[in-house]
Amino acid sequence: CWDKRELTDLAIISAIGIDRTNDSNYVLHLQIINPGNVAGGLQGGGAGDRPPVSVYSIEGNNITEALRKASMKVSRRLYFAHTNLVVINEKLAKEEGLDFVLDNLDRDTEFRTTATFVVAHKTKAENIVKILTPIDKIPSNKVNKTLDFTEAQYGRVVKINIQDVLKTLAANTMAPVIPGYMMIGDDKKGVSMENTQATDPKAILQADGLAVFDKAGYLKYWLEDDESVGAVWLMNKIQHTFINADWGKTKDAVSLQVTHQDTKLVPKMRNGRPYIHVKVSVEGIIDAVKYPFQLSDPKVLAAIEKALNKELEKEISHTVKKIKKNKIDFIGFGDTIYRKYPEQWEKMKDTWDKEYLPELPIDVKAETYIRRTGLRNNPIKHQFKDD
Amino acid sequence: MEKARISIRQLFVMIIIFELGSSLLITPGSMAGRDAWIAVLLGCAIGLFLFYLYQGIYQCYPNSSPKEYMDDMLGTKLSWLFSFLYILYFAYIAARVLRDFGEMLLTFAYHDTPIIIVNALLMVVSIYAVRKGIEVLARAAELLFGAMYLLGAIGLVLIIVSGTIDPHNLKPVLANGISPVLHSVFTQTMYVPFGEVVLFVMIFPNLNDRKDVKKMGMIAMAISGLIVALTVAINISVLDVDLTLRSQFPLLSTIQTIKVEEFLDRLDVFFMLALIIGGFFKVSLYLYATVVGTSTLFKEKNPSQLAYPMGLGILILSITIATNFSEHLNEGLNVVPLYIHLPFQLLFPLFLFIVAVWKKKRREKSKGEEAKK
Numbered sequence: 001c002w003d004k005r006e007l008t009d010l011a012i013i014s015a016i017g018i019d020r021t022n023d024s025n026y027v028l029h030l031q032i033i034n035p036g037n038v039a040g041g042l043q044g045g046g047a048g049d050r051p052p053v054s055v056y057s058i059e060g061n062n063i064t065e066a067l068r069k070a071s072m073k074v075s076r077r078l079y080f081a082h083t084n085l086v087v088i089n090e091k092l093a094k095e096e097g098l099d100f101v102l103d104n105l106d107r108d109t110e111f112r113t114t115a116t117f118v119v120a121h122k123t124k125a126e127n128i129v130k131i132l133t134p135i136d137k138i139p140s141n142k143v144n145k146t147l148d149f150t151e152a153q154y155g156r157v158v159k160i161n162i163q164d165v166l167k168t169l170a171a172n173t174m175a176p177v178i179p180g181y182m183m184i185g186d187d188k189k190g191v192s193m194e195n196t197q198a199t200d201p202k203a204i205l206q207a208d209g210l211a212v213f214d215k216a217g218y219l220k221y222w223l224e225d226d227e228s229v230g231a232v233w234l235m236n237k238i239q240h241t242f243i244n245a246d247w248g249k250t251k252d253a254v255s256l257q258v259t260h261q262d263t264k265l266v267p268k269m270r271n272g273r274p275y276i277h278v279k280v281s282v283e284g285i286i287d288a289v290k291y292p293f294q295l296s297d298p299k300v301l302a303a304i305e306k307a308l309n310k311e312l313e314k315e316i317s318h319t320v321k322k323i324k325k326n327k328i329d330f331i332g333f334g335d336t337i338y339r340k341y342p343e344q345w346e347k348m349k350d351t352w353d354k355e356y357l358p359e360l361p362i363d364v365k366a367e368t369y370i371r372r373t374g375l376r377n378n379p380i381k382h383q384f385k386d387d
Numbered sequence: 388m389e390k391a392r393i394s395i396r397q398l399f400v401m402i403i404i405f406e407l408g409s410s411l412l413i414t415p416g417s418m419a420g421r422d423a424w425i426a427v428l429l430g431c432a433i434g435l436f437l438f439y440l441y442q443g444i445y446q447c448y449p450n451s452s453p454k455e456y457m458d459d460m461l462g463t464k465l466s467w468l469f470s471f472l473y474i475l476y477f478a479y480i481a482a483r484v485l486r487d488f489g490e491m492l493l494t495f496a497y498h499d500t501p502i503i504i505v506n507a508l509l510m511v512v513s514i515y516a517v518r519k520g521i522e523v524l525a526r527a528a529e530l531l532f533g534a535m536y537l538l539g540a541i542g543l544v545l546i547i548v549s550g551t552i553d554p555h556n557l558k559p560v561l562a563n564g565i566s567p568v569l570h571s572v573f574t575q576t577m578y579v580p581f582g583e584v585v586l587f588v589m590i591f592p593n594l595n596d597r598k599d600v601k602k603m604g605m606i607a608m609a610i611s612g613l614i615v616a617l618t619v620a621i622n623i624s625v626l627d628v629d630l631t632l633r634s635q636f637p638l639l640s641t642i643q644t645i646k647v648e649e650f651l652d653r654l655d656v657f658f659m660l661a662l663i664i665g666g667f668f669k670v671s672l673y674l675y676a677t678v679v680g681t682s683t684l685f686k687e688k689n690p691s692q693l694a695y696p697m698g699l700g701i702l703i704l705s706i707t708i709a710t711n712f713s714e715h716l717n718e719g720l721n722v723v724p725l726y727i728h729l730p731f732q733l734l735f736p737l738f739l740f741i742v743a744v745w746k747k748k749r750r751e752k753s754k755g756e757e758a759k760k
Binding site for chain 2: 003
């Protein structure tokens, strides 16, 4: 048989990191699973002191060359069907864009384009692939799960896979965003098993911000923390997050935990010029209050809803301003116009980012509904004597 | 392969499997871009008309083989020539379908395996089935139809559950007007897969009941048209139009996006199974048509013996028709529809249909006159 593969001859690759050397060679970091050391777990015992993955770094003029060269270092045949993470160097993404790496990965039949894509932020891709992580043994799983849960719980990042990026780049009405990942701590200590044997790991991996690319696939700027949440709202990808609103003099007097939301971008035409109406409807539960609200009174809730609306509109408008200033339409305002007004879009599409986007009127309307207030109605009153 | 008898239900499932065979593999109506699904539906409408022609000819001559009624209509010499051309046509399309599936397997799984091995394995099964005769093939179709149907239903549910379908990708509908869609209908979808049903003129004489052919055949065509259009629409809403058109095998790319709760994913092999079932039937039915056609043309007493040489010929043809996959696809898109499908699927059957109806009328008339006398 020509295409037979034995399980014992496969090196199962869980993550790929792509860096570049100074003399513009690519370096591939392949995170390979050591099956024996992963399974160890509770009963194995002996496996505990050896790392669950090994990372090999190979240099080459292009990805294909580096992969073939890898056979000199790895004793088995590289197997990509289970790769679920691709990390690309920040500098590489800025200078060379994504095309070269995406085409290779997309064309390959073994590699799955459902793998998550992240940009190494303020660090090399190497570190994201090499650091050992304590709770999830395989670092690529840790990165994936963190992104999943952060997207679901906090709403500051989105999980993006290679196919999403390909689709966006191809659509030409949108630009891609890719979540960033950083390493905090000591990269020398992070690569040994010691890192997983302390309660306070010396190096940890952390999701961090969103990298915004232009339509050609070059990294342009980063959206960090509070700026990114507005973007995630606009992308309609928020599942749970919180909204804080001030009340009188009290800062962050009330926190709403978002349970459901739906954000709609509604394109309209006024005198032949496009404008976008953003409609956000949010449902949530009161999570915490710092002010003696009579939460059992529906009128008070209605007033709080208003305050929350204002806060959310402010948050989103802030991001909108930034998007307009940077002239990159990664939310897909242009896309909604294309879907609804394809003929008018034909005229706008070439100059959309440069001319239309900075001038595009976007109004944001939020509607919050407080459904429940948790297990208690009114807060403890005596805390707030000064008010 | 003597006096085989197949039921109308078997015909029904065979038409559906045959229509789905390779149209699930490629993108029918790719020229229409985002509106490919509309092109498929319109193509299906024309396909219904074509099917009406084919079964109309058969209804005029219910007890004779295609060669026999062509003798009656055109005279033996012309009829011999056309029969011969039809045999070449069926053999060529069989080779094309075989190549399609061989390329799919090579691209997806067996990079290092020579294509002749993969194609030969597929062909061996088809030869075996054809040697056993159309009855066996029809019964196998009934059996495997269930399997294919089940796989399709599971696939649909899993794709929906994975949440990768974004119907927004289907908008804007008809952004460039109706003309690219019509262009695609008349150059792509009406021939492949719908016009290909012309093959069934070779099957009709084996039917044990000709009453419901029109009704059931048309229902089968309409159902397969809907399934193909649905598949195309799902492909586009999952992959978006660009990726669908750049994919060699869009359905498999769509299947790859299935991911249900971190444990149900990488199911493409599972669905390759469904595609191979369709491919097997398509190749087998074409091979059957070739074999039967040749045996009546050359008055061979034992047609099943012809399955070997014909199968081998088709196998060799499937390897030699193109040097690479792009060339193969290019021929399929630009040359075959206009120069091969159009005459064999539309022009010639239409001509025969008119002649057949005219002759039938005259026959009835003369019968009526005789009765008067």
